[in-house]
Amino acid sequence: MAEPSLPFSIESSKVVILTGAGISAESGIKTFRDNDGLWENHKVEDVATPNAWNQNPELVWKFYQQRRKQLLEVHPNPAHNALVNLSSVSKEFVLITQNVDDLHERSGSKNVIHMHGELRRLKCEKTRISQDRMSKKDLQSEFIYCNCCSIPKKMRPDIVWFGEEPYQLNKIFENIEDCDLFVVIGSSGHVYPAAGLVNLASKFGAYTIIFNLEPPINSHAFDEIITGPAGITLDKWVNTIIKNYENSEL
Structure with missing residues (x-):
């Protein structure tokens, strides 16, 4: 995996995360x-x-x-923990999840937006x-x-069952329209409207990254694609981001 080369500093950026089933699957949730x-x-x-x-x-x-x-x-995995660490160095951090489990909260994430319920x-x-x-x-x-x-x-x-409207869509749209970095983790790109949020982020100028086991069906919409288990790839990426941040503070 290449070293992170974001076109901005993380400490001055608004970061919006969208997690899908893949991150929970690594904790054993089918x-x-x-x-x-x-x-x-x-x-x-x-x-x-x-x-x-x-x-x-x-x-x-x-x-x-x-x-x-x-x-x-089930228990949170290193990818859940990595997001908590990333939030500590971001100017503003918003976590949206398609997942209905509570693994983000149990890892320490706050104010999680559960667009599909809990x-x-x-x-x-x-x-x-x-x-x-x-x-x-x-x-x-x-x-x-x-x-x-x-x-x-x-x-x-x-x-939120299939055929029902996801929760807090207006809040989700507002945060994505205002972010600098939009990161998707563990999403196949099949389920809408979540799969279309990357297009909204790109429209408003955000840099977009996806972490997934394999390229999603909407991979063309992302600036950067990082494949492999999120517990490994995301954890390494966040650790490098934090190391770079700490070095910049010296």
Whole structure:
């Protein structure tokens, strides 16, 4: 991997990060693009769409409860930790993730924008009020009911399913339009609108980099492509950035 040669100093720059499933996969979390599009042996349309919830809520609930329990078994990897280190030397740092796990927060990242929701949270079907629900009783196989309605209503995973609009899009667009460096980590470039954010960053003059196991389908949109496990490539890249920063302070 070539030495970082950014066209600006990191300490005077606004950095926006977008992470995808690849960074979580390195911690052992399976993605729906594994095994020919099956997700834990389920078709995506059977467990990750509003129609699936309406048609077979028991299956969807069981699927997501298994994924929620899995959070207790996985841990942040060096790529998650590298982003915390990068944030410490950036003038402004914004972390956006497509992932629904909490590995960024557990590594020490703050104010993460979860554009596709969070496994830790459930929301009332009626009021849409979202709550962090990860106690032992919240991980049971039976449905969980809200405490915000006079007659408790069933709660659903606070996840943006296929066909639903991602969260905080305006905030995401505003940050990308104003950044100097846009870095994507672990994204195949298949899922929109996330896959199109690099085009927005480029339009407003940001330098764009992607770290991924292999070049994504939208690789032509990036200024720089770095392939390999993010736990190795990103960690090395960030360490070099920090070393250069520390040397500049001498």
